[in-house]
Amino acid sequence: MGVKLLLEKASVPGIRSYDVYRREGGYAAVEKALKEMSIEAIVEEVKKSGLRGRGGAGFPAGMKWSFIAKPEGVPRHLVCNADESEPGTFKDRYLMEFLPHLLIEGLIISSFALGSNDTYIYIRGEYAWVATILEEAILEATKNGWLGKNILGTGFDCMIHVHRGAGAYICGEETALIESLEGKRGNPRIKPPFPAIQGLWMRPTVVNNVETLAAIVPIIKMGGEEYAKIGVGRSTGTKLISACGNINKPGVYEIDMTISVEDFIYSDEYCGGIANGKKLKACIPGGSSVPILPANLLLKTAKGETRYMNYESLSDGGFATGSMMGSGGFIVLDEDQCIVKNTLTLARFYRHESCGQCSPCREGTGWMEKILQKIESGKGEMSDIDLLWDIQIKIEGNTICPLGDAAAWPVAAAIRHFRDEFEWHINHKELAQTSNFGLQHYADPIHVPA
Amino acid sequence: MSEQILFKVTVDNITIEVPAGTTILQAARQIGGTVAPPAMCYYSKLKGSGGKCRTCLVEVSKGSEKDPRPMPKLVASCRTTVMDGMEVKNITSEKVIDARAGVVEFLLLNHPLDCPICDQAGECHLQDLSFEHGASNTRYEFQRRTFKKHDLGKHIQLHMTRCILCYRCVFTADELTNKRVHGILDRGDHAEIATHIEKSLDNEFIGNVIDVCPVGALTDKTFRFKNRVWFLKPMDAHRECPICSGRVTLWNRGDEVFRVTARKDEWGEIEDTPQGKPGWICNTCRFDKKQSSDWVIEGPRAISRQSVISQGHYAGKVGTHIPNETFSAINEGRAPHLLMDIHNESEVNQTNIHLSENEGPSNGSTFNQNINNA
Numbered sequence: 001m002g003v004k005l006l007l008e009k010a011s012v013p014g015i016r017s018y019d020v021y022r023r024e025g026g027y028a029a030v031e032k033a034l035k036e037m038s039i040e041a042i043v044e045e046v047k048k049s050g051l052r053g054r055g056g057a058g059f060p061a062g063m064k065w066s067f068i069a070k071p072e073g074v075p076r077h078l079v080c081n082a083d084e085s086e087p088g089t090f091k092d093r094y095l096m097e098f099l100p101h102l103l104i105e106g107l108i109i110s111s112f113a114l115g116s117n118d119t120y121i122y123i124r125g126e127y128a129w130v131a132t133i134l135e136e137a138i139l140e141a142t143k144n145g146w147l148g149k150n151i152l153g154t155g156f157d158c159m160i161h162v163h164r165g166a167g168a169y170i171c172g173e174e175t176a177l178i179e180s181l182e183g184k185r186g187n188p189r190i191k192p193p194f195p196a197i198q199g200l201w202m203r204p205t206v207v208n209n210v211e212t213l214a215a216i217v218p219i220i221k222m223g224g225e226e227y228a229k230i231g232v233g234r235s236t237g238t239k240l241i242s243a244c245g246n247i248n249k250p251g252v253y254e255i256d257m258t259i260s261v262e263d264f265i266y267s268d269e270y271c272g273g274i275a276n277g278k279k280l281k282a283c284i285p286g287g288s289s290v291p292i293l294p295a296n297l298l299l300k301t302a303k304g305e306t307r308y309m310n311y312e313s314l315s316d317g318g319f320a321t322g323s324m325m326g327s328g329g330f331i332v333l334d335e336d337q338c339i340v341k342n343t344l345t346l347a348r349f350y351r352h353e354s355c356g357q358c359s360p361c362r363e364g365t366g367w368m369e370k371i372l373q374k375i376e377s378g379k380g381e382m383s384d385i386d387l388l389w390d391i392q393i394k395i396e397g398n399t400i401c402p403l404g405d406a407a408a409w410p411v412a413a414a415i416r417h418f419r420d421e422f423e424w425h426i427n428h429k430e431l432a433q434t435s436n437f438g439l440q441h442y443a444d445p446i447h448v449p450a
Numbered sequence: 451m452s453e454q455i456l457f458k459v460t461v462d463n464i465t466i467e468v469p470a471g472t473t474i475l476q477a478a479r480q481i482g483g484t485v486a487p488p489a490m491c492y493y494s495k496l497k498g499s500g501g502k503c504r505t506c507l508v509e510v511s512k513g514s515e516k517d518p519r520p521m522p523k524l525v526a527s528c529r530t531t532v533m534d535g536m537e538v539k540n541i542t543s544e545k546v547i548d549a550r551a552g553v554v555e556f557l558l559l560n561h562p563l564d565c566p567i568c569d570q571a572g573e574c575h576l577q578d579l580s581f582e583h584g585a586s587n588t589r590y591e592f593q594r595r596t597f598k599k600h601d602l603g604k605h606i607q608l609h610m611t612r613c614i615l616c617y618r619c620v621f622t623a624d625e626l627t628n629k630r631v632h633g634i635l636d637r638g639d640h641a642e643i644a645t646h647i648e649k650s651l652d653n654e655f656i657g658n659v660i661d662v663c664p665v666g667a668l669t670d671k672t673f674r675f676k677n678r679v680w681f682l683k684p685m686d687a688h689r690e691c692p693i694c695s696g697r698v699t700l701w702n703r704g705d706e707v708f709r710v711t712a713r714k715d716e717w718g719e720i721e722d723t724p725q726g727k728p729g730w731i732c733n734t735c736r737f738d739k740k741q742s743s744d745w746v747i748e749g750p751r752a753i754s755r756q757s758v759i760s761q762g763h764y765a766g767k768v769g770t771h772i773p774n775e776t777f778s779a780i781n782e783g784r785a786p787h788l789l790m791d792i793h794n795e796s797e798v799n800q801t802n803i804h805l806s807e808n809e810g811p812s813n814g815s816t817f818n819q820n821i822n823n824a
Contacts, residue, residue, distance in 0.1 A: 356637045363556035366559075366638070
């Protein structure tokens with residue numbers, strides 16, 4: 001049984017309401033932080049904890065906080081990124097739906113540390129009912145004096161506002177989120193300046209993921225050093241993984257990052273093995289934009305070591321033989337799944353969600369989708385595979401925001417590891433319409449183009 | 451006034467000193483020539499423009515004197531400011547050439563390539579860009595995207611299929627009008643320039659979007675299908691205009707004024723007035739004053755290096771060069787083919803005429819005189 005910090009109380013009946021949450025020891029961290037700790041001490045604890053951003057990039061949260069500019073007389077803002085739109089990721093929804101007060105608690109402490117009097121939760125429009133839950137929780141917290149003017153008599157004012165997005169993946173990118181929050185078209189800004197210098201309304205802003213902010217609560221409760229003892233290496237603390245796909249027990253799991261990928265998939269405590277007695281074919285370990293890994297590279301690294309569920313181990317081998325922790329959307333594919341079709345689905349998503357601002361992403365994502373559609377519908381040619389490879393190279397790294405990279409990586413990884421499945425689709429056009437490539441090659445799939 | 455801080459920046463091994471806060475692109479433009487990266491969306495006169503088309507990507511091989519690490523990715527030179535001691539590779543970097551070829555391919559992917567019927571042909575930045583940096587064929591084999599047609603009113607014609615979504619016209623409207631009525635609708639590859647819902651653009655300064663459009667997406671309805679730009683002779687002219695600077699370029703054939711545009715510099719941008727303000731012109735000057743008698747003509751216009759108009763018929767002006775070879779020399783004495791014949795019929799295509807040496811609008815008789823003198 002792993003350590004549980006965030007979801008410890010998730011199964012307590014009625015934990016969504018303020019009374020039960022408070023009875024279970026809630027808001028103790030706010031009392032500790034606001035009454036006993038200085039702003040510097042809180043930031044120091046977060047730094048010591050080694051907490052890394054849970055939104056996908058894994059940037060150390062304490063360092064992000066320390067970058068915020070503090071010009072005299074200019075308000076600062078904290079924005080909670082709840083625009084969780086990555087296919088396969090639903091951990092933040094779970095957290096907000098069942099433990100809204102945990103997020104609010106984390107937000108109050110973080111707002112205090114960053115000096116934000118107006119804190120925003122930017123929630124995706126599709127989470128309509130979750131937004132209502134959050135609003136009710138904020139109301140309860142305000143009534144009980146945890147939000148509003150002069151919180152706990154410390155002189156610190158803070159209000160949390162819930163802002164609903166209109167359904168755009170791109171608004172999960174922090175500068176696009178800020179633009180959208182300002183009421184503009186959700187186009188990512190060109191960096192620099194970074195949000196820490198000029199963010200919301202050109203004021204210094206920190207944008208953090210829901211899980212990152214919720215993790216502030218256990219860090220304050222137990223202290224940064226204790227928190228850092230959980231986990232391994234630079235992957236400290238616990239991480240929520242939203243497991244889905246062909247597994248027996250899909251759901252949100254809290255892991256302490258010392259567990260191996262094999263245990264995570266096959267143990268009864270977590271995913272409970274592959275559904276219907278099938279075999280594991282591949283897995284996208286960190287949400288749709290990270291590279292897909294075939295089964296053998298997923299369970300063992302290229303060097304033959306066991307792969308663990310943490311930032312370093314999952315990215316071991318770079319993109320050639322590794323992947324990324326990403327946002328923790330763990331998508332498992334069994335032997336019946338078609339990689340071409342899967343890649344097409346992802347490419348279609350990115351084409352639909354590209355903001356259309358910069359040319360490589362706008363044109364490239366549509367082109368990749370069309371080629372994949374062509375291969376999938378049995379009209380592909382061998383040259384199309386190389387063309388796809390070339391397009392993704394031209395997109396990656398040449399765009400304004402990481403959406404271009406996120407669109408290029410899944411296609412690149414699919415070709416890198418499953419090139420023979422693509423070739424099979426092209427060589428057996430009619431067969432590919434009715435049957436599946438299956439597991440034919442998963443023992444030695446590694447083809448690493450230079 | 452305090453002394454300006456100067457930063458030393460090296461672009462393609464050419465070092466130049468520029469004030470702090472200058473972008474890499476502006477520094478490279480000061481050096482000039484092929485060192486300047488192409489820019490499709492950046493427009494120095496428009497606040498907020500740039501960074502979108504990605505044609506100006508450059509490699510920063512040395513960040514600065516203090517922090518000599520190279521930048522990990524190619525950067526958009528139009529939005530990246532220089533640091534002291536920065537070293538930039540533009541055409542000397544294979545990565546840049548590669549990425550730029552990719553961007554050109556992406557830009558042309560859904561472009562209709564209807565240059566033969568496009569009014570922008572001849573002064574189109576996308577034509578120049580694809581000529582200089584693109585491939586001669588396409589790998590795209592799918593249907594190009596189309597859009598529902600929108601009418602933008604009596605002055606401006608929108609061809610959305612040609613648009614490269616540079617956002618310049620959006621920023622122009624933000625800058626010059628108090629209420630922008632057009633903008634980008636939708637997202638991704640179906641994003642389009644449109645008004646919501648079906649309004650006409652009738653601000654007095656909105657005509658300037660035609661001048662800033664790098665492609666033929668926004669063109670002048672009063673000039674539509676009237677003539678090809680390379681058959682016209684651009685003349686600098688001005689008039690007393692109560693609302694704008696009144697400094698324009700007339701595009702003449704004989705005494706007939708075919709169209710009026712603002713004056714553009716060698717980068718295709720609006721020239722500044724002597725007062726140092728951008729020389730935007732009003733709709734009245736642009737669309738209504740189509741008589742030579744409306745204008746005080748100053749003389750032939752210096753033609754930008756970017757323009758095919760400059761080829762062969764202008765001497766001694768900005769960035770022009772006249773090829774030494776003549777058609778007959780290239781053809782080894784053979785008579786020109788059909789295409790050449792058509793062009794020879796045109797009085798403006800006589801190779802021994804330099805339009806810029808002829809002060810004033812040119813018509814058939816001046817050409818004949820010129821030929822007789824020669």
